[in-house]
Amino acid sequence: MNARLLRTLAIAYGFMLPMLALKAVYAFWPILFGTYLAFTEYNIISPPKWVGLRNFEELFGLGAFAARGPDRDFWYGLTNSIKYVLVVPVIQILSIGLAMLVNRQLPAIGLFRTAYYVPVVTSFAVVGLMWNWMYNQYGPVNFILTRLGLMDAGNPTNLLSNPAIALYAVMFVTLWKGLGYYMVLYLAGLQSIDKSLEEAAVIDGASRWQVFWNITLPGLRPTILVCSLLSTISAIKVFEEIFVMTAGGPAGSTYTAMYFVYAQAFQDFRYGYAAAAGLVIAVVSLIFGVINFRLTRGGNSS
Structure with a gap:
């Protein structure tokens, strides 16, 4: 050299x-130290005490905890976190459509792109307070639903206080807030596609749908891989929305795996147990990432 x-x-x-x-x-360092804590008993006051696999045995209901069974709170929260993945295909489809909409040379198009991105840079504390008001029983969302005949006008309810739909109401906020972020990524992907390919296809008589399906979508495949991977991981480890808007309620209907980790660490001071739960969540996220990668064929654009 x-x-x-x-x-x-x-x-x-x-x-x-x-x-x-x-x-x-x-x-x-936090990753390494957190992994170490997963095999310890630690309450922040006393030094970490090595306990081996005991935290995982408690989570899975094995060994000394076999009679009690798996930790129902954790697995219920993880189930809700996996349900949250339902938002991923919706946000990807809408983001691609929105990116194609703003990928045009129109008057004030820059203003529209900025407007769609504003929710992304807005603090979730502000977003949560705003949507809590909008979901209120006398808020604008209920007003629209009653006008459409989807809710009883004489008995309006706060959508976040209904255990059957609270989780999906929070999902919609995640969708609304993240749409602009993925739109920008897809917009960059669209602008990297060779326009001559689309023009040649149009000259050959291809319809808009054929151009999109055979040229635009394959060209976006690497971006789809990145965006779907990011949104899947974000969905599984969702916390901010839950913490600000529902605190896991009502009746635990929005209780997620990451909220379980928060409760164990900062309410019960069981940092080792919380770290073990976090490690399980990381493994689940990795599994979903591999599935995502396989479904998008490794992100190849050809």
């Missing part, structure tokens, strides 16, 4: 070093 190449590498790594240091402190 010559001196010039070594100097180039030194400069490159010199620029990357501050970010790598931050990654090590705020990402890699």
